[in-house]
Amino acid sequence: MKVADFETVEVRTDLLIVGGGMAACGAAVEAAYWAKKHNLTVTLVDKAAVDRSGAVAMGLSAINQYVGLKDGENTLEDYVRYVKNDLMGITREDLVANIARHVDSSVHLFEKWGLPIWTDEEGKYVHEGRWQLMINGESYKVVVAEAAKNAIGLDNIYERIFIVGPLMEGNRCAGAIGFSVRENKFYVFKAKATLVAMGGAVHVFKPRSSGEGLGRAWYPPWNSGSSAYFTIQAGAEMTCQEVRFIPVRFKDAYGPVGAWFLLFKSRRRTHSVRTTWRPAGLSWRTGSLMERSNRFRPTSAIT
């Protein structure tokens, strides 16, 4: 296949959202609200299928940040203090506070769109830890993607197009350039404004793991730093880049996620439950553990 055989498709839009993960879908919903009032077009492009793309592709079993302002569980100051302490003081407190003051309403939106959040007998959210809510999140991404699709319309969503970099007009970012991963097509997106949300960067540093463990990562390896590359190329200011999350790995598990951690948690949460069921072919011990985790964590997703 020669490059000459590729068709070039040009797409013009007012706001281009690059990426179709959680942040991008949320941005699409919010942007559509304002765009409709001003008759503007919002377009979203992702290298995968938005229903199951990004870090939430497989679903999640918890929401890691809920402040609980509505019920007076915590204050914004509490949250900022927690983050500052956790990151040993290296924080932009204004940014943390800004996220914290909006996050609860995002969670309420997820629930409105159909995400099942665990509640107790009094109808209050079930926490695991001070800031975390438990969910049945197998379809978390599908739920959020549906909201984005409804907001900006299917015709404005471009899937399976890998974005390679910004389209620059002098110092101004005027859109993005990419190619289809399924068809012989190049794409040129021309936009008045561009918002980039292509996830984090995995394997930036060489892991300490060796042999078979070398390529393993907690975060999805398909988040390969496109956001950082794109924004650096476009001349954007980078902030908070000094914070890196490096999960602990020991034996067959990566902290704080994965099947082993679910097992530990399920044992801890359910130590007093009597076991009455076991799947055929499994030992009594294994069956009982599975039953416990099924009873209390009715989700196959991982956190």
Ligand SMILES: Cc1cc2nc3c(=O)[nH]c(=O)nc-3n(C[C@H](O)[C@H](O)[C@H](O)COP(=O)(O)OP(=O)(O)OC[C@H]3O[C@@H](n4cnc5c(N)ncnc54)[C@H](O)[C@@H]3O)c2cc1C
């Ligand atoms: C195993 C695991 C468990 C987690 N558990 C929890 C949890 O329980 N609770 C919680 O709150 N959070 C959890 N998280 C974190 C949460 O999933 C992420 O913080 C969140 O998904 C980040 O959203 P994002 O939009 O920034 O990135 P993503 O959701 O990863 O989206 C990035 C998008 O950009 C697209 N993209 C990337 N590169 C390109 C390119 N070059 N061209 C076009 N498109 C591109 C990708 O296809 C993807 O759709 C977990 C993450 C993992 C990996």
